[in-house]
Amino acid sequence: MSEFTRGRRTGASLPSAKAATTYQRQWFARLKERAAAGDPVALVNADAPQEILRALDIPYVVNQWWASVCAAKQRSGPYLRLLAERGYPADQEQYNSLALASTFDDDPPWGGLPPISFVLAEMTGDALRKVFEAWQRERGATFLGFERTVPREVDPHWWDRIEDDWEALVGKPRIDLMTAELTGVIRHLEVATGRTFDEERFRTVMELVNEQQLYNRATRDLIARTSPAPITIADSIPSVMIPQWHRGTEWARDAARTFYEEVRERADNGESPCPDEQIRLMWVGTGLWFDMGFYSWFQETYGAMFVWSMYLGLAADGYIRHGEDPLRTLAGRFAAFPDMINAPPWASEWYAKEAVHNRIDGAVHMATTDRRGNYFVNRAIEAAGVPVLQIVGDSGDARSWDQEAVQAQVAEFIEKRVAPVAARRRAREERRR
C-alpha cells in the first residue's frame, strides 16, 4: 500500500487514507522499539482472532499487511527465490509466505520485521500450517494454530443472521471448538508472557470492533447509493484496512469514523475522483499491491470506477457480532470466517449480494488458483445480472503480472460486456428519479 508503485499514483486522495498510511509507519516504528525493549511480538494471519492479543497488549503484525508492503516494494520475486533456495515451494501460497521470506533478506523493507515470538493463524488449505510451522523452525516462533472446520450444511444468506444468530448459523460444535482453542491460546500467552488477560479490556475491545465496523457499514452503504461514487478502492482499501489491523483500539474506531465523515462530506458536495461516472466496477480478490495504480486508468478512459473491494464489504458485513460471552462471541466472528470469502455458497452468494447492493455493472475477478470457488462466485454474480471477467494474478507474486495485457483484457470487457449493462442501469435509475 505504498503511495507510488511502478511509477503510477495509486489515486489515493482521502486525508484518512494518507493519515492511515502515516500512522502505520509510526506504529511500526513504535512496535520495533517495543520489540527492542524486550516485548514479545506476534505475527497473525488476517483471519485470526487478533482481539485476544489486543486485550493482552501483545503487539502484532498482520502477515498479509507485511506481504503487501513487500509486494509494493517489488520484492515478491526475489523473496520467492529466497524461499526456493531453502528448499521451500515458491509456486504456492506466495501471498502467505512472503513475510517468512522477508526474514531471509539482508535489506528488507522498513528495516524488516522485529523478532517474532508467536504466530497465530487459521489453517485453510494444505500449505498454511506448513508455512507457519516453518516460522517455528526457521525463526523460533511458537505457532498457535486454529483449526479450519467445514459444516455439513449451511444457510447461504449468512449476512441476514450472523450478527446475533451466529451460534445457530455457524453451529455449536464449531463455536465450542474455537472457544476452547481461544481459551488455550490465551492461557499459553499468559504463561509465556507473564501478562494477564483482562476481561474488561477484552469486552471494550469487542465493543470498539463493533463500533468501527458500523462506521464501515455506513461508508459502504453510502458509496453503494451515491453516484458519482465519492471514492474508489484506491482510497477505501488503505482507509479500511490499516484501521482493520488495529481494530479494538480507539484510534481504529476513530479512523473509521473519520473515513465515514470524509466520504459523507464528499457525497454531500457531489465530489468524486470521476465526476462523469459511467460504469461501476467491483474488484473480486485481494488487492493488487504491486500495481495499485492499475485501477485509475479505467476511470480516466471509460469513466469506469472500481467502487467495491471485499475489504470494505467484509468490514461492513463480516465482523459485527453481539453476545453475552465475549470469548464465545469472538469465536462467532472467526469460526466461519474463511467461508465468507472462500467457500461456496457463503462467498458466492455474498459477492452477488454485494454486486446488487453496490449497483455494480461489471466484476473483475483476479485469481491464480481456484481457492475461492471461482466458478460459483462468477456464476452467482452473473446470475445477479452482472458480467464477470476473471483474470490471472496473485497479490503476492508480481512475476507473472502482465500489466498491459491485463489492461487490454479489462478494457475489452468494459467495452463489450459492461458498458451495455451500465447504460441500462443508468436508464433504469433515471426513470426512477
Add this chain to the structure above:
Amino acid sequence: MNLDALGQLAALYETRTGPVPAALDDRPTVAYVGADVPTEVLSAAGFAPFRFPGRSGAYESAARYCGPGIDGAAVSQLARLLDGDAAASAGLALSADCEGTVRLFLYLREIQRLERRPGIPRLSYFDLLHLPQRTSAVYNRSRLDAFIAEMSEWAHRPITDADLREAAAEHDRVRALIRAVGSELRTAPDGPRLTGVQALAVIGAAFVSSPRVWCALAEQLLADAGDLPRRPGIRVFLTGCGHDNPSAYQLIESLGAVIVGEDHDWGALAGERDIGPSQHLRSALVRSRALAAPASAGHAAALRAEQTARMAAACGADLVVAWTRQYDDAPAWDVPVQRESLERVGIPLVAVPAQPYGAARHDDAADLLMSALHERTAEMSR
C-alpha cells in the same frame, strides 16, 4: 497358486476406476473419498466401503467447475461423480483429509444445491481435524458421533458399539495383512518379491473389495510367497503425495529400481492405523484417523519427516524419492525437513518437481530420477 492370488488382487484393484458396484459380498456399497473416512463405521452399518479414486483422463465434466489450483485427483473424482460413476452406491462419504477432498465436498454440495444431479448419491462429510490437541479431539468425537448417527439413518438400523468393535477387528485384520505384505514380500532380508507396482495393487485391492475376500487372497499370497521371484534393483522408498494409480511407480521401476515402501495412504501407510482392543472404541477410531500414521496434509512436517525416516530405514531403502503433485500443496513443504531427518539415518532424498495428476509422461521427473539412481548406484558400489 500364488500367481492366481496376485492376479486376482490385481484384477480387483483395476475395478477402482470403473463404476462403483451396487453391492459387494451382498452388502450395499458406500463410496468414499479421503483416507480419514472411518470405514469401520460403514461396515458396522452393514455397508461395503468402496474407495473412489480419480481416473487419468477423466476431467471433462468437472472442468467448468474447477479452475487452476485444484488437485487433479479431486477434479477427476468430481468428473467421475458427475458422469454417474457412483450412481449405484448407497451414498458417498467424504472427509477433510486434504484440501482436494474438502473442495470436492464443497463443490458437490453446491452443485446439488444449484442444479441437482440425479447420478450423484447422497453425501456425508466427516470433518476430522488433525491438530494434536485435546480441543480438536473433542470436536472430532462429536463429529464421529454425528457421522455414526447419519450412517445409522442411511442403514435404517442402529449402530451399536458392539457392531463398531466387530468392524474394527475386521479392518484391523486387513491392516495387519497389509503390514505382513510389507514385511514378508517387500522388505524381507532376502529381497523384495513384489514390485512396487504389484504391492500398490495388492494393498489398493483392499479398498475396493470386502475384507473377507481380500484377507483370503492376501493370506494365500503370503502363504505361497516363496514361489515369487526376487526383485533386483536399488531399493526406493516413496514419499510425498498419495498415488491412486501406478504411473509414478511404473516410471521409477522402469529405471531399474524397486519400490519397497511408501508413506501414503494408498500404500503401506494404510496398514499403520490400527484401532486395537481399546476400551473407548469411538475415541480410538478418531485417534487412528487423526493422529496415527500422518499423511502430509494436516500434519506437522517434523512428524511427517520422522515417520519417513523411520519407515524408509525399516525398509532398508537405498534412496527416498519425494514425488509431489501439482496443486497438492502440503508434501513439497515437508521436503527440507525430510531431507534433514533422512540425513540422520544415512539415506539420500531426491525431490521430483511437482507433477501433473494422471500425466502419461513425466519426462522431467524421469531425467532427474535416472541421474539420482545412477549416482546412488555408483555410491553403493564404492
